[in-house]
Amino acid sequence: MKEENVILVNEADEPIGLMPKMEAHEKAVLHRAFSVFIMNEKGETMLQQRAASKYHSPMLWTNTCCSHQREGESNLEAGKRRLKEEMGFTTELKQLFSFIYKAPFDNGLTEHELDHVMMGVYNGTPNLNPNEVADWKWMALEDIKEDISNNPDCYTAWFKIIFEKFYDYLTLKPDGNES
Template sequence: MENVILVNDNDEQVGVMEKMEVHQKALLHRAFSVFIFNEDGQMLLQQRAAKKYHSPKLWTNACCSHPRPGEPTEKAAQRRLREELGFHTELEKTFEFIYNAPFDNGLTEYEYDHVFTGFYEGDIKPNPAEVLDYCYMSMDEIAVSLQNYPHKYTVWFGIAFPRIMDWWKLKYAA
């Protein structure tokens, strides 16, 4: 049984509850999303494993999950990056957002999402229980694909991508 941290709109902890129950009841909880880039400014995307409890086989950012009770969010992001893709890199907190997305299976993601960015050049060792496939794509290629084929991407990726694109343009506009 895995517990997640219930929060209010200010990301203040208001409780702890079992993960599936939180998703069944559509309660706001703390989460994180990690976006990784290579030296060419391309973003690392992963295709979620076929057996994920929601959004199976959809493409998304490098990794995302929930910190455990008492676990700092950045440490949780590092942990999941290692668990899902088999590597470590420095992460920087970039922004936060709240989203609420119901799924066809009766579950809802209602998350206070902390977004981290990082850079990585090296071997990727995906965990097959988590990741079906992965690739690097340019930001422009992702923008076009997301516009033309939004059903191939996770809901949170579609929400976060425009903000990541704004951040990326500022970082690489020079």
């Protein structure tokens, strides 16, 4: 299988080229990515446990799905595609916000991404792709926040960064005061 390219971007999210995914992670080059959070009608977030075969962060818990946009693919199209590939279902997504982060891994790779964070609602049971996902669960936002604090080594590096921003987005009013 041919390695996928990632879209290299500047800090304004303007494309400046393509690079093989592994090379971008080896060189810590800024590239476009997305993170999907699926919530149910109870306000719980669907987490996935990455498959044991993943080349980094195997068996760690993370958001519902995340990946990289393909050339010519919108953020929402990419999110829906990857949600179907990893979790086996589709639902409408809306883009919430984007931000840049950098997260190094133990294996020498680094995620340096301009991440587009999206959210959708789903109340069913996913049909997991075992090559991508080992397990899944629903968790309340407060429980995730507490568990990350108590068990940080159980979560992916990027999820700890992204979840904090997602949590703040959902719990703070636009004026900056808690709801």
